[in-house]
Amino acid sequence: MVPIQYFIGLSAILFTIGILGVLIRRNAIIIFMSVELMLNSANLAFITFARMYQSLDGQVFVFFVMAVAAAEVAVGLALIVAIFRNKQSIDVDQINSLHG
Amino acid sequence: MIPDMILFILLAIVAVTSALGMLLSRSAVYSALNLVLNFGTVAVLYLLLGAPFIALAQITVYAGAIMVLFLFVIMLLGVEQLRKGSALPWQQTLAIISGLLLLALTAYVIFIRPMTLPQVSPTQLGFGTPGAIGEILFNKYLLPFEVTSVLLLVAMIGAIVLTGKREPKTKT
Amino acid sequence: MWLSEAVSSGPQFFYLVPLVVLFPVIGLLVNTAFGGRMSEKAIGWLASAAAGLSFVVAVLLGISLLSYPEGAVVPIVDWITIGELNINWGFQVDTLSVTMMLVVAGVGTLIHIYSIGYMHDDVRFQGDPGRYQRFFVFMNLFIAMMMILVSADNYLMLFVGWEGVGLCSYLLIGFWYDKGENGIGNAVAGKKAFIANRIGDFGFILAAFIMFWVFGTFEFNAVFELAPEVASLFPAAIVAITLLMLVGVTGKSAQIPLFVWLPDAMAGPTPVSALIHAATMVTAGVYLITRSAALYNLVPQVQNIVALVGAATALFAATIAVGQFDIKKVLAYSTISQLGFMVAAVGMGAYVAGMFHLVTHAFFKALLFLSAGSVILGLEHAHHHMEHNSQLKLPMDENDLHFDPQDMRNMGGLRNRMKISFWVYLIGAIALTGIPPLAGFWSKDEILTDAANFNPLAYWMMLAAAFLTAFYMGRQILMVWFGKPRSLPAEHANESPPIITVPLIILAALAATGGALNLPMWHTFTHWLEDSLGHLHAAEFSLQIAGLSSFLVLAAIFLAWLLYGRKYQAMQELPPDKRPDDPLRPILGPVFNALNHKWWVDELYWTIIINPYVSLAHFLADVVDWRFWHDWFHDTVIVGGYNKLTQVLSIQIDLGVIDAVANKLGDSVKRAAAKWRVIETGYVRNYALSFFIGVVLILGYLILR
Numbered sequence: 002m003v004p005i006q007y008f009i010g011l012s013a014i015l016f017t018i019g020i021l022g023v024l025i026r027r028n029a030i031i032i033f034m035s036v037e038l039m040l041n042s043a044n045l046a047f048i049t050f051a052r053m054y055q056s057l058d059g060q061v062f063v064f065f066v067m068a069v070a071a072a073e074v075a076v077g078l079a080l081i082v083a084i085f086r087n088k089q090s091i092d093v094d095q096i097n098s099l100h101g
Numbered sequence: 102m103i104p105d106m107i108l109f110i111l112l113a114i115v116a117v118t119s120a121l122g123m124l125l126s127r128s129a130v131y132s133a134l135n136l137v138l139n140f141g142t143v144a145v146l147y148l149l150l151g152a153p154f155i156a157l158a159q160i161t162v163y164a165g166a167i168m169v170l171f172l173f174v175i176m177l178l179g180v181e182q183l184r185k186g187s188a189l190p191w192q193q194t195l196a197i198i199s200g201l202l203l204l205a206l207t208a209y210v211i212f213i214r215p216m217t218l219p220q221v222s223p224t225q226l227g228f229g230t231p232g233a234i235g236e237i238l239f240n241k242y243l244l245p246f247e248v249t250s251v252l253l254l255v256a257m258i259g260a261i262v263l264t265g266k267r268e269p270k271t272k273t
Numbered sequence: 274m275w276l277s278e279a280v281s282s283g284p285q286f287f288y289l290v291p292l293v294v295l296f297p298v299i300g301l302l303v304n305t306a307f308g309g310r311m312s313e314k315a316i317g318w319l320a321s322a323a324a325g326l327s328f329v330v331a332v333l334l335g336i337s338l339l340s341y342p343e344g345a346v347v348p349i350v351d352w353i354t355i356g357e358l359n360i361n362w363g364f365q366v367d368t369l370s371v372t373m374m375l376v377v378a379g380v381g382t383l384i385h386i387y388s389i390g391y392m393h394d395d396v397r398f399q400g401d402p403g404r405y406q407r408f409f410v411f412m413n414l415f416i417a418m419m420m421i422l423v424s425a426d427n428y429l430m431l432f433v434g435w436e437g438v439g440l441c442s443y444l445l446i447g448f449w450y451d452k453g454e455n456g457i458g459n460a461v462a463g464k465k466a467f468i469a470n471r472i473g474d475f476g477f478i479l480a481a482f483i484m485f486w487v488f489g490t491f492e493f494n495a496v497f498e499l500a501p502e503v504a505s506l507f508p509a510a511i512v513a514i515t516l517l518m519l520v521g522v523t524g525k526s527a528q529i530p531l532f533v534w535l536p537d538a539m540a541g542p543t544p545v546s547a548l549i550h551a552a553t554m555v556t557a558g559v560y561l562i563t564r565s566a567a568l569y570n571l572v573p574q575v576q577n578i579v580a581l582v583g584a585a586t587a588l589f590a591a592t593i594a595v596g597q598f599d600i601k602k603v604l605a606y607s608t609i610s611q612l613g614f615m616v617a618a619v620g621m622g623a624y625v626a627g628m629f630h631l632v633t634h635a636f637f638k639a640l641l642f643l644s645a646g647s648v649i650l651g652l653e654h655a656h657h658h659m660e661h662n663s664q665l666k667l668p669m670d671e672n673d674l675h676f677d678p679q680d681m682r683n684m685g686g687l688r689n690r691m692k693i694s695f696w697v698y699l700i701g702a703i704a705l706t707g708i709p710p711l712a713g714f715w716s717k718d719e720i721l722t723d724a725a726n727f728n729p730l731a732y733w734m735m736l737a738a739a740f741l742t743a744f745y746m747g748r749q750i751l752m753v754w755f756g757k758p759r760s761l762p763a764e765h766a767n768e769s770p771p772i773i774t775v776p777l778i779i780l781a782a783l784a785a786t787g788g789a790l791n792l793p794m795w796h797t798f799t800h801w802l803e804d805s806l807g808h809l810h811a812a813e814f815s816l817q818i819a820g821l822s823s824f825l826v827l828a829a830i831f832l833a834w835l836l837y838g839r840k841y842q843a844m845q846e847l848p849p850d851k852r853p854d855d856p857l858r859p860i861l862g863p864v865f866n867a868l869n870h871k872w873w874v875d876e877l878y879w880t881i882i883i884n885p886y887v888s889l890a891h892f893l894a895d896v897v898d899w900r901f902w903h904d905w906f907h908d909t910v911i912v913g914g915y916n917k918l919t920q921v922l923s924i925q926i927d928l929g930v931i932d933a934v935a936n937k938l939g940d941s942v943k944r945a946a947a948k949w950r951v952i953e954t955g956y957v958r959n960y961a962l963s964f965f966i967g968v969v970l971i972l973g974y975l976i977l978r
Contacts, residue, residue, distance in 0.1 A: 003109045006211045008150070011113050013207035015139075017200045018120040024196035024962050030129050030175055032958075034136050037167065038120060041143055044159075051229075052150040057237050060229055063155050064238070067162050068249045072256030074167045078174045079263035085178050093957055094189075100955025189959055196962055199969050206969070206976055214976075 008049040015042035029081050029091040033074075040070050109149065116142040129175045133168055140164045152229040286337035287345040289330050290364040293374055293420045296326040301413035308406035317389030320409035324385045324416050328378035334371045342368060342804035346426045346494065353429070360491055365426035369805035372628065373423035373560055376635045380552045381416050383776040387643050388412065388544040390772035391650060395542055398653050399449055408448065408542065415441035419553055423560060427491040428481055431561070435525065436474065438554045443467040445545040446538045453540055462537035469534035473524015480517035483510055497567035504571040515568055515575040518561060519582070526558030526612045528586045533875055535609055539601040543646030546601060551608045551642050552635040559612070559631050562619040566806050570622065577728070579620025584724075584731035584738075587613030589872075591741035595748065595857070596868025599679045600645045603749050607705065608638055610738055614720050617731050623723035625799045625809050629791050630720055632798075633712035637704035637784035640777060644698040647773055648753065651691055651766035652678035659761060676762060681752040682854055683760040690766045693774045695754050697781040702750050704784040706743040706826050709819075712787030718819050719791065722812040736822065743826040747833025756842045 015038060022035025044063045051059025085091050119142065122135035140163040147156035227233055238246055300323025308316050338344060344367030352362040388408065396402045418441055422434025447463030454461075481491065487503055487510040488496050504511045522528060527535035538550045549555070562569060562579065569576050587610045594606035611634050618627035656676050677683060688695040704711040707718065717739060724732035758764040768774070791798035793814030803809050840856045858865045867873070 003105050003149070007109060007113070008146070010207065010211055011116065011146075013204060013211075014117055015120050015143075017204050018117070018124055020203070020965060021196055021200050022124045024200075024958055024965065025193050026124070027958070028129055030171065030178075031123075031132050034123060034132055034171060037163070038123065038136065038139065041140065041163070044155075045143055045146060048147050048150045048152050048155060051152065055225070055228070057229065057233055058241075060152050060155050060234060061238055061242055063152075064158065064234070065242075065245060065249060067158060068253065071162060071167060072252050074170060075256045075260040076263070078170060079260035081174065082177070083263045091178060096957065097955030100953055189954065189956060192956075192958060192962060195966065199962070199966050202969050202973070206973055210976055 005049060005053050009046060012042045012046040012049065015039075015045065027092050027094050029084065029093050032093065033077055033081065036077075037070065037074070040066060105149070109146075112142050112146055112149075116146070130172070133171050133175060136171075137164050137168045140168065154229055154231045154234045286333050287341075287347055287366045289333060290347050290366050290424060291349060292330045293327045293334075293378065293424060294417050296323045296330070297413040297417035297420065299323060301410045301417065304406060304410045304413065308410065311406075313393060313402075313405050314389070316406050316409050317385070317392070320413050321382060321385035321389065323413055324378060324382040327416060327420065328375070328382050331371060331374035331378045334366055335375060338366070338368055338371055338804075342801075344368065344371075344804065348426075357489065358485070360427060360429055362430060363426040363492075364424045365493060366424070367805040368801050369560075369563060369628070370423050372632065372802070374420060376632055377416065377419045377423060377553045380635050380639050380780075381412075381419075381548055383779055384544050384548045384552075384639060384643065385409070385412060387547075387646075387773055387776040388542075390770055391544055391646055392542065394650055394654070398657060399452065404448065408445075411441055411444050411448070412544075412548070415445070415549060415554070419557075422557055426493055428484060428493070428496070429491045431564075432474075432477060432481060435477065435521075435557060435561075438549070438557065439467065439470045439474065439525070442470070442538065442549050442554055445549060446541040448541050448545065459540040462534075462540040466534040466538050469531045470524045473521045473531055476517040476520025476524070480514045480521065483514050483517070486510075487514075493564065500567050500571060508572075511568060512572050512575055515565070515572050516578070518565060518568075519575070519579055522558030522561060522579075522616065523582065524558075525561075526555050526616060527609050528558070528582050528613065528616055529589060532586060532590065532609050533878060536602050536605045536871070539599070539605050543601065543642060543649060546605070547639045547642035547646070550605070551638040555608065555612055556615065556631045556635070559615040559619055559627055562616070563624045563628055563806070566619075566622075566624050569619075576620050576622060580617045580724075580728050580731045581620075583613045583615070583617030583620050584728075584734040585613070586610070587617060587738040588734045588741070589613075591738040591745065593868055593871045594745040595741060596855075596865055596871075598681050598854070598869075599677075600648065600681050600684070600749065600753065601642070601679055603681070603745060604638070604641055604645060607641075607742065607745065610742060611638065611705070613738070614717065614735060617728075617735060618720040618723060621723055621727040621731065623720060623727070623812065624806055625791065625802055626716065626719040626723050626812060628802060629798050630716035632790065633704070633716045633784070633787040636780055636787045637701045637711075637713055640697060640701035640780040640784050641705065643773075643777055643780065644694050644701060647694040647769045647777065648684070648687060648691065648698075648766075649678045650769055650773070651687070651694070652676075652683070652760075652762045654767060655762035655765040659765065676760070678762065681749065684753045684758070684763050685756045685760075686754070686758040687763060687766060688754040690764075691768045693768060693777065697774075697777040698754070699750065700781045701784055702746045704787075706746045706830070707739060707822060708826060709823065710788060712784050714819075714823075715788035715791060715793075718814075718822060719793075719812050721822055722815050722818050725815070725818055726812075736825065739822055740825045740829045743829035744833050747830040748837050751833060751837035751841070755838065757845065759845070 019035045019037075019039030019042060022038065023032050026032055026035065044066055047059045047063045047066070051057065051063075081091060084096065088095055116139055119135045119139040123132045123139065126132050126135060140159060144156040144159040144164075147153075147159060300320050304311075304316055304319060311319070344365070346363050346365055348361040348363035350362045351359065353360040392405055392408050396405050396408075415438060418434050418437030420434070422431055422438060425431035425434060443463045443466060446466050447460045450457075450460040450463070453459035484491065484496065487507060488499050490496060490499075500511070523531045535550060535555065539546050541550070569579070590606045590609035590613060594603050594610065597603045597606060611630070615627045615630050615634070618624075618630060656678060700711065704713040707714040709715075721732065721735060721739070724735055793812075799809055836856045844852055844856060853859055855865065861868075870876075
């Protein structure tokens with residue numbers, strides 16, 4: 002059996018990559034995909050711990066995360082489409098009207 | 102033990118590589134395809150961890166539904182080449198430094214600090230099967246499950262409202 | 274038949290008593306509201322009818338009292354209710370109050386009728402016919418107030434009447450407020466009367482307060498019932514009440530020391546002098562003491578004081594009357610003197626004698642004043658006539674331009690020109706001096722008899738006063754009616770019209786026969802009043818005293834005849850610059866001067882009371898109020914200090930501290946915001962980075978701590 006630490010480490014690496022995607026990329030769709038990646042890495046950690054504790058609750062939680070992610074994607078992509086309609090762009094740096 | 106380890110290492114390399122590909126590729130379509138690969142790898146990891154139902158749900162929902170939706174949107178909006186140069190000079194540097202710091206913290210927690218994780222026992226028969234998940238989902242988590250349906254309904258309505266055609270009235 | 278019914282039905286008629294007040298009130302209201310559109314005659318007769326109806330009611334009450342002499346208290350309405358204190362507006366019907374009502378309404382009615390004629394001319398001589406209406410309104414108001422005074426069943430209601438008649442007196446003294454010395458003389462006289470009365474009223478109020486404190490009630494019957502008990506517990510309270518009431522009496526009834534207002538009150542029209550300042554209002558004090566007999570009987574020492582005050586006033590005023598030349602002033606001092614007799618009588622406990630003299634005095638003094646008014650009117654007529662007749666203008670010299678129709682030195686020999694006035698005046702004078710069998714003799718003799726029994730000192734003083742009374746009345750008669758006319762108007766004076774002479778004749782008849790009320794044989798009046806005042810002793814007729822007083826009176830008249838009948842006429846032959854104005858002046862010298870100047874009482878009061886008071890008032894007003902209080906304390910301390918304080922607060926505190934702090938705060942916030950706004954880039958990635966750095970830092974802290 003692979004030690005639990007490895008799975009957690011992998012999860013952390015994936016999560017960091019997701020964060021970097023959010024912070025570095027300017028394309029709204031890629032930012033959104035990075036968010037999905039972060040959710041996925043969290044799911045991986047959940048499953049790992051469920052295996053560790055021999056408890057199905059973690060897996061059920063992943064199931065709910067998936068449902069939320071599905072909903073989030075639907076709304077988020079709709080938002081991106083709406084923004085694109087207004088700005089003719091999906092560059093998040095263009096949307097800075099809140100600047101001081 | 103060893104085949105598992107080899108399999109894990111292979112999968113981990115593929116997952117990290119595809120994630121980095123998603124992060125670094127110029128084109129949004131390549132990013133999406135990289136992400137699909139990443140999701141599939143993670144699904145195999147789920148199987149490895151004794152969660153066959155979740156693994157299949159992962160492939161169905163993420164790779165099948167969500168990523169297809171992404172691709173549709175990318176195609177709908179057109180692949181846009183963004184302008185070079187960022188308005189935030191320190192953004193990239195700070196982000197990478199913070200990310201490395203986070204990784205360093207994780208590494209410290211997992212490998213250097215003595216941790217007393219319980220010994221992982223072999224998987225019981227039927228752990229993580231659809232039957233077992235359904236058992237717990239419709240007994241213990243019935244109410245959250247039903248609320249999920251409401252959540253999905255709201256998301257659907259929200260998506261329709263956000264993308265629906267506006268009356269020209271808003272032009273004013 | 275109707276009268277017999279009244280006699281038999283008795284108490285029902287007692288409930289008519291509010292009408293004695295109501296009729297004059299109706300009269301005055303109608304005259305106030307519609308007088309402007311009514312003729313003079315209508316106004317006058319309406320007012321007279323109001324007074325006359327009051328008199329009729331009083332007569333009915335008197336008749337029913339014949340069969341029900343105990344009388345009744347007729348409550349009308351709850352007036353004041355404060356805690357335990359409950360004061361009714363009620364009417365006391367008994368022989369005493371009805372006697373007063375009869376006098377007030379009877380004499381009042383006659384004077385009203387007389388006024389119709391008198392004021393008709395007076396308002397024309399004085400130059401303002403519009404005041405005719407107002408005169409009768411005031412007169413009716415006076416009757417109403419006097420009725421409230423005499424019919425009250427408690428001291429507080431009595432006080433309302435007491436103040437009301439004082440007000441009417443003030444209004445009527447100042448009736449010609451734009452006339453007199455410097456154009457304000459009459460107004461000043463009215464003010465003087467009001468203030469002198471106010472001093473007395475203050476005593477009355479204090480008496481009422483003590484009464485409430487001690488008795489807890491103001492009702493006559495309740496107070497008199499409690500009086501003996503209270504007297505044994507707090508004798509000082511009764512003494513204080515009676516003494517303070519005496520202060521009120523000295524004000525209202527013009528006794529020493531507050532008598533000074535009454536001579537000045539002659540500034541009012543003559544009917545006013547007759548009604549208010551001779552017959553009725555000034556006797557209210559006598560009525561008050563008689564009404565409070567139950568209290569005064571308990572404190573003999575106070576009774577003694579009252580008797581001495583009265584007797585001293587009688588003598589003192591009689592001396593002054595000798596030295597006066599104004600026909601009304603002589604009568605005014607005579608009134609004070611006679612009031613002194615009455616007060617002395619009631620002070621000695623001789624209530625019947627006092628009340629008896631009150632009634633007869635009301636007759637003959639009203640008669641004298643009204644006849645004097647007739648004389649004044651005659652002279653004014655003649656003077657007025659001459660002034661506007663060019664043929665008679667030649668003999669007038671400078672003096673006649675300032676002709677005073679009230680100065681007896683301008684009169685003389687009027688008996689041939691004004692026959693009716695002369696005869697009624699003579700009757701009044703004889704009644705006053707006390708020659709039998711006219712009214713004054715009987716009442717004055719009763720007082721003297723009582724005085725001889727109870728208070729010898731007062732007796733001798735009053736005997737001297739009686740002597741002087743006869744002397745000054747003889748002097749007046751001789752100066753006014755006998756001898757030769759001493760001025761042109763006196764030569765041409767004419768008798769007054771019947772509307773003036775008829776009331777005079779009626780009053781003369783009363784003055785002549787009024788003594789029959791209480792003849793020594795029957796004591797009718799004594800028994801009448803006994804029903805109100807309890808048992809009264811009847812003064813026995815003493816031939817010795819009557820003889821002594823009659824002898825003194827005749828001697829005084831003879832002396833007056835010597836001086837004024839013979840010597841005064843002889844003096845007229847002398848050239849004007851060597852001729853003394855009065856035969857007494859060479860004989861008495863400076864004493865006569867003192868008499869003429871009223872013993873300088875007014876000047877004394879000015880020196881010891883009024884001038885210091887005025888100076889004090891000036892000091893308080895100018896120095897204390899204006900300079901200290903207003904200029905210094907108010908302007909400098911309060912306003913200046915406040916200004917300084919507000920300046921400090923506004924400039925130093927508000928601008929310097931509060932505004933500065935607020936502005937600095939605002940500025941610094943603005944500057945900080947200007948610096949910090951750079952952080953807000955508006956890029957969502959930037960915000961996410963902040964989150965992330967924060968998360969890393971917090972996690973690092975949690976893990977590595």
